[in-house]
Amino acid sequence: MMDGVALKALVVEQALAEGFSAARVTRPDAIPESAGRLAAYVDAGRHGQMAWMAERMAWRGNPAALWPEAKSVIMLAEVYSPEHDPRDVLGQPEKGAISVYAQNRDYHDIVKKRLKRLGRWLIEEAGGEIKVFVDTAPVMEKPLAAAAGLGWQGKHTNVLSRELGSWFFLGAIFTTLEMPVDAPAVENCGSCRACLDACPTDAFPAPFQLDARRCISYLTIEHKGEIDPELRVLMGNHIYGCDDCLAACPWNKFAATASEVKYAARPDLVAPDLAELVGLDDAAFRERFSGSPVKRIGRDRFVRNVLYAIGNSGLSGLASAARPLVHDPDPVVAEAARWALSRL
Incomplete structure (x- = not known):
């Protein structure tokens, strides 16, 4: 042995x-x-x-x-x-932000x-x-x-x-094998609060604490049904997940380079057009996101997120893309479409 x-x-x-x-x-x-x-x-x-x-x-x-x-x-x-x-895509209201x-x-x-x-x-x-x-x-x-x-x-x-x-x-x-253990890591955040200040929805009640109910990653992925309008307006163009707190961390200047090519971003998912995404039916959604984690939330929840982003865009030209969805079979999608149009 x-x-x-x-x-x-x-x-x-x-x-x-x-x-x-x-x-x-x-x-x-x-x-x-x-x-x-x-x-x-x-x-x-x-x-x-x-x-x-x-x-x-x-x-x-x-x-x-x-x-x-x-x-x-x-x-x-x-x-x-x-x-x-x-974070570059956050300044492009006609585009959707998908977590890295x-x-x-x-x-x-x-x-x-x-x-x-x-x-x-x-x-x-x-x-x-x-x-x-x-x-x-x-x-x-x-x-x-x-x-x-x-x-x-x-x-x-x-x-x-x-x-x-x-x-x-x-x-x-x-x-079941025994091996010597490593020492625990030492916290090195110091007085920095870049990640806390970067959160659009103020999801951190205090440092080292997260209220998932206000977190954009939770809201766009885990939350079923309608999202509180107070939070919708803070979500910007996030349509699946959120990287704002991660991206703001100064320790990323030491970030290692990814070696797995399967993590390299697909060009069509870095900054996709909201007008295109909102028109996806179930079959087109599944094809577009085949093999991606996005697929697991389903078309209805994804299109709900896209409609919230359209409503937050301030771009009246996107109204024509959202308008057909007011008659969507899914009541949450239909409500999101009405809300987006009311905002535009």
Whole structure:
């Protein structure tokens, strides 16, 4: 049997060879404060309609309970830094802003395949058992990443790093193998509040706290039904997700370069025309966003978002594109169309 120190060194080496940007190790019980914080977050209702966050809280708040046999958690970062400033499109009211992570292939599929390859290699090399996770199970990846030393949770609650910046996905491999752990990351936000000030909807009640109910990413992706008109007018031309707080972070001057070509932005998704997107029917929507994370919210919710952006555009020329939607079969889309026309 290989000793834990040697095994860990090989794991890190193999992870980088597989295409991950960084790899660190922690224990499943390394985040004892998370259960209480999660419970308080849900009790305050800040999770909005994300009922899944309240479900299986015993597992979500305590990774050791998710799989009691696990002894180590390998946390991995995969960079997807954009080659353009995602805020450029915000000054183009006739265009839609799609979050950088959704401008090409779905990262869940890419990261999970990479995790599985690394996991299979680990089993062949050292035995043991594994489970892999990438944002699809009751695992709090961000606190685990901070505990493993990949980075710290910034004032915007996302993980950032001196070496990688803000633009990276997280993946986790739980294993029954024992490996030495890395030191937790030290918070390095200081007095900076660039991310907080960048939020269009004031979704941060305080540094290191997020109220999802006001977050544009939540509103455009997770929220079903009509969005409060007070918030609609603050959403600008965001039609899927929001990168404003990430893009504002000064640590991005150290952002690593993405090596996975599947994360490179598709030209048609960097700054798409609202007039074109609002006319998509279900079949055209599915074709346009095949393989993209955008596809999962469905045509109706997406077109709702586009109509809000049209209403915020101040461009009367877009009224003709929105007008046919006042008779849309989906009542939320129809209401959004009427609202957009009233604004124009």
